[in-house]
Amino acid sequence: MTHALVDASPMPPLLAVDNVTKTFGGLMAIRKLSFPIHVGEVVGLVGPNGAGKTTLFNLIIGFYRPDAGEIRINGRPLNGLAPDQVARLGIARTFQSLQVFGNMTVLENIMVGRHRHARAGLLAAALRLPSVVREERTMRIDALGYLEQAGLSQLAHQTAANLSFGQQRRLEIARALSSEPVLLLLDEPGAGLTQEEKDHLGDLILDVRAAGVTVLLVEHDVDLVMGLADRVLVLDHGDLIAEGTPDDVQNHPQVIKAYLGTSWGESPEHAEGLAVAGGPR
Amino acid sequence: MNRFGWLRRSPNVVAALAMAVVLLGLGMFEIVRPGGVDFSDLTGGLVTLDTMIRIGILTIVLVGMNLLMGYAGQVSLGQAAFYGLGAYASAILTARGTSLLRLPPVVAESWWWPWMAILIGMAFAGGLAYLIGRPILTLRGHYLAMATLGLGIVIYILFRENLGLPGSHITGSFDGITAVPRLRIGSFEVWPLSRYYFLVWACALLSMVLVLNIVNSRVGRALRAIHASEQAALAVGIDIAGQKLRALIVSAVLASLAGSLYGHFQAAVSPKPFDFGSSLELVVMSSVGGMASIWGAPFGVAVILILKEVLRSGLRQVLRGASGEHEIVVYGLLLIVIMIFMPEGVLVSFLRWLRRRWPASETIPAVEAA
Numbered sequence: 001m002t003h004a005l006v007d008a009s010p011m012p013p014l015l016a017v018d019n020v021t022k023t024f025g026g027l028m029a030i031r032k033l034s035f036p037i038h039v040g041e042v043v044g045l046v047g048p049n050g051a052g053k054t055t056l057f058n059l060i061i062g063f064y065r066p067d068a069g070e071i072r073i074n075g076r077p078l079n080g081l082a083p084d085q086v087a088r089l090g091i092a093r094t095f096q097s098l099q100v101f102g103n104m105t106v107l108e109n110i111m112v113g114r115h116r117h118a119r120a121g122l123l124a125a126a127l128r129l130p131s132v133v134r135e136e137r138t139m140r141i142d143a144l145g146y147l148e149q150a151g152l153s154q155l156a157h158q159t160a161a162n163l164s165f166g167q168q169r170r171l172e173i174a175r176a177l178s179s180e181p182v183l184l185l186l187d188e189p190g191a192g193l194t195q196e197e198k199d200h201l202g203d204l205i206l207d208v209r210a211a212g213v214t215v216l217l218v219e220h221d222v223d224l225v226m227g228l229a230d231r232v233l234v235l236d237h238g239d240l241i242a243e244g245t246p247d248d249v250q251n252h253p254q255v256i257k258a259y260l261g262t263s264w265g266e267s268p269e270h271a272e273g274l275a276v277a278g279g280p281r
Numbered sequence: 282m283n284r285f286g287w288l289r290r291s292p293n294v295v296a297a298l299a300m301a302v303v304l305l306g307l308g309m310f311e312i313v314r315p316g317g318v319d320f321s322d323l324t325g326g327l328v329t330l331d332t333m334i335r336i337g338i339l340t341i342v343l344v345g346m347n348l349l350m351g352y353a354g355q356v357s358l359g360q361a362a363f364y365g366l367g368a369y370a371s372a373i374l375t376a377r378g379t380s381l382l383r384l385p386p387v388v389a390e391s392w393w394w395p396w397m398a399i400l401i402g403m404a405f406a407g408g409l410a411y412l413i414g415r416p417i418l419t420l421r422g423h424y425l426a427m428a429t430l431g432l433g434i435v436i437y438i439l440f441r442e443n444l445g446l447p448g449s450h451i452t453g454s455f456d457g458i459t460a461v462p463r464l465r466i467g468s469f470e471v472w473p474l475s476r477y478y479f480l481v482w483a484c485a486l487l488s489m490v491l492v493l494n495i496v497n498s499r500v501g502r503a504l505r506a507i508h509a510s511e512q513a514a515l516a517v518g519i520d521i522a523g524q525k526l527r528a529l530i531v532s533a534v535l536a537s538l539a540g541s542l543y544g545h546f547q548a549a550v551s552p553k554p555f556d557f558g559s560s561l562e563l564v565v566m567s568s569v570g571g572m573a574s575i576w577g578a579p580f581g582v583a584v585i586l587i588l589k590e591v592l593r594s595g596l597r598q599v600l601r602g603a604s605g606e607h608e609i610v611v612y613g614l615l616l617i618v619i620m621i622f623m624p625e626g627v628l629v630s631f632l633r634w635l636r637r638r639w640p641a642s643e644t645i646p647a648v649e650a651a
Contacts, residue, residue, distance in 0.1 A: 083516065084515045084519055088518040101506045103573075111502055112506045115502075115503060116517070120499040126491040128494045135499075179517055
């Protein structure tokens with residue numbers, strides 16, 4: 001997708017980060033950052049450790065509040081909304097450190113994901129009114145659909161805590177997708193996965209994109225981002241130092257400088273090494 | 282393929298029916314007395330109908346507590362206060378209806394007034410839970426345990442000190458309130474014990490079914506999600522404070538119902554059963570039965586009540602010269618043993634043991650269902 005075209009449209013972008021600043025005790029984690037994300041895009045957010053990726057992530061989901069500036073979703077400011085309120089607006093996320101509901105079955109995990117699309121209240125649930133029974137039935141069917149998509153159907157009735165690391169990661173993505181998000185935030189989805197699991201993950205993200213879900217992908221693994229993103233944002237020390245297609249960004253002089261003066265993506269090993277080398281030891 | 286497939290698909294329905302049949306059988310035993318044998322003879326006098334009623338009453342408290350602690354992961358150390366509120370609400374509204382509240386005899390002496398009093402108590406306990414939980418539950422961490430601990434102590438002192446109003450007789454201080462009337466439906470008195478037993482266990486079974494319905498619903502899943510990961514629960518749009526508040530209110534309302542049933546059972550209330558020690562004992566019962574196990578609740582109560590009874594009567598025979606302090610030591614040791622070997626509660630552990638013994642069995646319910 002060419003964003004020049006979308007920029008020309010009168011529609012506000014799906015997500016607008018507008019002049020956002022966030023400091024922690026004098027340390028400027030994000031400095032006057034502005035960028036849009038448009039409907040249907042897969043945007044990669046990369047940068048060395050400490051670049052401000054996680055801070056930006058937490059600002060979008062409402063975990064932090066910006067010191068200055070504004071974040072808008074479909075033109076509506078998010079400032080001051082709590083994380084659950086942001087989630088109910090249709091922003092779903094996954095966690096770098098896995099956060100599946102280990103005390104529930106895989107299927108129930110997805111059903112929790114559909115929380116915002118169900119209505120059953122306490123009293124109706126206690127009395128198991130016909131409306132609740134109907135809602136449960138459709139919810140279960142919908143949930144099974146999401147498990148199918150994530151390739152977890154076989155495990156539907158397993159306790160989620162018993163799944164492998166890679167399966168739990170897919171479950172988290174399926175749970176986020178089941179909320180039918182307008183924007184899906186993936187926090188380092190490749191972290192800790194084997195190459196085979198990463199390939200699986202890449203396929204899943206491509207499916208997600210084909211279904212029209214807008215994705216913001218925060219990722220260390222440069223290869224993964226380059227293969228999936230329409231557009232890449234590069235953060236360094238809280239500044240947006242480059243923005244463009246994966247090809248543009250890879251050869252951007254400032255990006256090369258930020259990543260220890262080497263160009264990206266020459267070989268997979270090289271890129272991996274860079275991603276790790278970028279962080280403090 | 283399997284004629285009894287539904288048994289495994291809806292274990293809760295099966296458990297509810299099985300429990301109803303067993304309870305009905307035990308109750309009928311007392312009424313029919315086949316061959317002159319009555320209920321307590323079955324257990325060598327250890328478990329009487331009186332014990333069964335106490336188990337039923339406390340089961341109602343525990344079911345609510347399990348929703349709050351076992352499923353939502355929120356600790357309450359003052360549940361006896363809500364239990365006491367129910368007991369005192371019923372006692373004050375019925376036994377002091379004409380003298381203190383100046384209710385017209387048409388109301389105070391009607392058969393339905395005590396039932397109204399039960400509902401008023403439940404509403405009051407629920408309202409208080411709302412007032413306490415609303416500010417506390419927006420905070421992260423174990424503030425609820427602290428707040429309920431404080432609440433429990435304050436309420437107990439209010440009961441004991443006549444609400445701090447010397448000269449009047451509202452809670453009756455240490456002596457409490459006597460002459461709490463029996464419950465009636467029209468002219469049918471829900472007494473003697475054999476009738477009251479059915480009322481208590483009908484309420485207990487109903488509260489178990491209602492809470493199980495909650496556990497296996499959108500609300501229950503949200504509570505379990507909060508327990509597992511508050512961050513992830515927020516990320517799927519769950520209003521954490523609101524859901525915890527709901528669980529707290531349910532637990533308070535059920536505790537109050539149980540308290541009212543206790544008041545009408547004893548025909549009197551006094552402050553002692555609602556002190557901090559009782560709140561702790563409820564937590565112990567909940568752990569022994571399995572906090573995240575609704576069907577485990579009556580077993581938790583039964584194990585503790587019977588254990589204490591056995592120690593009281595039996596320890597002296599085994600250990601000559603044993604006193605009350607020895608009882609407490611042995612009781613404590615046994616609790617430790619139970620929690621080491623059955624950390625998920627007696628029922629779940631028993632089911633796990635059955636599963637290990639007969640792995641292929643179709644009729645043993647899934648452990649998760651307990």
